[in-house]
Amino acid sequence: MNILGISVDPAIVKFIILVVQCIVWIVALLTTFAYIQLVERWTIARIQVRIGPNRTGPRGLLQPLADAIKALFKEELVPTNADKLVFVLAPMISVSCALLAFAVIPVAPPINLFGVEIPMQIADVDVGVLYILAIGSVSVYGTVLAGWSSNNKYSLLGSLRAAAQLISYEVTLGLALVGVFMLTSTLSLNGIVDYQKNFGWLIAPQIIGFFLYVIASIAETNRLPFDLPEAETELIAGYYTEYSSIKFAFFFMAEYINIITVCAVTTTLFLGGFLSPLSGIPFLRDIPILAWDGIWWFALKVFVLIFIFMWIRGTFPRLRYDQLMNFTWKAMLPAALLNILITAGIVLYPEILRLLNGQVTLR
Amino acid sequence: MPADYFPLFIMLVVSVAFAAIGVGVSAILGPHRPTAIKGQTYESGMPTIGTARRRVWIRYYLVAVIFILFDIEIIFFYPWAVVFKQAPLFLLIEMVVFVAILLVGYIYVWRKGGFDWY
Numbered sequence: 001m002n003i004l005g006i007s008v009d010p011a012i013v014k015f016i017i018l019v020v021q022c023i024v025w026i027v028a029l030l031t032t033f034a035y036i037q038l039v040e041r042w043t044i045a046r047i048q049v050r051i052g053p054n055r056t057g058p059r060g061l062l063q064p065l066a067d068a069i070k071a072l073f074k075e076e077l078v079p080t081n082a083d084k085l086v087f088v089l090a091p092m093i094s095v096s097c098a099l100l101a102f103a104v105i106p107v108a109p110p111i112n113l114f115g116v117e118i119p120m121q122i123a124d125v126d127v128g129v130l131y132i133l134a135i136g137s138v139s140v141y142g143t144v145l146a147g148w149s150s151n152n153k154y155s156l157l158g159s160l161r162a163a164a165q166l167i168s169y170e171v172t173l174g175l176a177l178v179g180v181f182m183l184t185s186t187l188s189l190n191g192i193v194d195y196q197k198n199f200g201w202l203i204a205p206q207i208i209g210f211f212l213y214v215i216a217s218i219a220e221t222n223r224l225p226f227d228l229p230e231a232e233t234e235l236i237a238g239y240y241t242e243y244s245s246i247k248f249a250f251f252f253m254a255e256y257i258n259i260i261t262v263c264a265v266t267t268t269l270f271l272g273g274f275l276s277p278l279s280g281i282p283f284l285r286d287i288p289i290l291a292w293d294g295i296w297w298f299a300l301k302v303f304v305l306i307f308i309f310m311w312i313r314g315t316f317p318r319l320r321y322d323q324l325m326n327f328t329w330k331a332m333l334p335a336a337l338l339n340i341l342i343t344a345g346i347v348l349y350p351e352i353l354r355l356l357n358g359q360v361t362l363r
Numbered sequence: 364m365p366a367d368y369f370p371l372f373i374m375l376v377v378s379v380a381f382a383a384i385g386v387g388v389s390a391i392l393g394p395h396r397p398t399a400i401k402g403q404t405y406e407s408g409m410p411t412i413g414t415a416r417r418r419v420w421i422r423y424y425l426v427a428v429i430f431i432l433f434d435i436e437i438i439f440f441y442p443w444a445v446v447f448k449q450a451p452l453f454l455l456i457e458m459v460v461f462v463a464i465l466l467v468g469y470i471y472v473w474r475k476g477g478f479d480w481y
Binding site: 026167 | 370373406416420426441455462480
């Protein structure tokens with residue numbers, strides 16, 4: 001391969017692109033995190049008839065930067081009773097898992113830059129969804145270890161609650177997606193987007209799955225109606241009570257990046273990912289940008305979902321812990337199983353019609 | 364393809380490096396003036412009583428066990444869902460049998476109050 005007149009090994013070019021891509025992804029995620037957190041503070045403030053941050057920079061736009069600098073320059077406290085190594089390791093697990101999970105999501109169709117095709121996702125693995133769920137499971141370790149290593153009763157209670165809640169909702173989270181795979185016959189996120197390009201968005205046949213997934217993902221990210229692990233009124237701050245400085249910021253970061261990731265997964269699986277919703281409408285079909293598939297559509301859908309998350313946070317009261325557990329085990333789990341049955345009905349519908357017409361084809 | 368996972372390895376290295384650099388930079392930049400009181404476990408400003416290394420409620424363990432049960436169920440569901448279109452009726456009947464067996468356990472746990480918190 002020739003770049004600027006110098007012949008380079010294509011493998012090296014690929015490797016460099018990959019490393020740059022990883023860094024760009026992380027920087028993009030962190031910037032999104034910083035501003036989503038600011039927008040959330042504004043939104044919640046408006047809902048609660050306050051103004052929100054508006055002093056740092058124009059209209060408060062530099063607030064995330066100020067927060068980041070403050071987090072870096074604060075004293076790092078490690079309680080004397082804490083398990084030092086695990087205490088430091090836990091926030092690192094949380095944040096790196098959060099960053100890792102986003103890697104398989106296709107944010108745009110592949111682009112062509114200087115003759116090199118660059119896929120707009122870090123890894124196109126066949127089992128993308130499974131990978132995201134697996135990383136989600138590993139990030140529970142961050143939470144549990146943080147609570148345990150702090151040697152604080154409130155932290156321990158928070159982390160136990162978090163663990164029980166996360167694993168309970170993970171069951172629904174996983175089952176809610178089965179219907180999608182039954183229709184698309186693939187676990188690859190690119191494959192699912194391709195399917196939606198041909199057969200329409202999956203929110204229509206999978207409306208139950210969509211709502212189950214969104215509710216479960218709110219619980220998975222410890223957002224307000226389900227934020228029992230960090231219920232301030234009972235547990236100080238839950239599993240990160242003892243954390244300060246950048247380690248606290250890491251938990252915060254992990255939480256928001258997880259929100260971005262679950263919204264991105266919802267977008268990819270149910271709302272057509274980066275596909276344009278206008279490409280089917282006759283007189284809008286030819287307008288560039290609007291009708292093109294691209295990252296702007298992906299970002300728009302993700303931000304709308306994140307805004308709904310904020311809205312829910314601003315309007316719903318917190319559940320009680322027994323209600324929380326009852327809800328997932330007694331309501332959402334049967335609903336998810338029912339959804340699978342309904343989806344099977346959708347797939348089998350032509351078969352059933354043939355069966356009724358007397359053309360029996362029991363394969 | 365194992366080669367598909369190589370980018371994830373790079374991402375793992377980069378994100379762990381990011382976390383490590385964050386902790387490292389903060390350790391260098393931040394002040395260090397530990398005192399005995401600062402190092403105490405935070406319990407709403409009261410003197411700490413006892414330790415947190417104590418036994419926890421059995422119910423958390425029960426939830427973990429039930430979770431494993433259903434998580435394994437999901438692991439069976441995924442490959443099943445992917446091949447579902449190849450023989451829908453046959454696979455549906457098979458899965459109904461499988462889930463029916465599982466539901467016996469689910470109903471048992473429900474009736475025994477395994478999902479009730481009090």
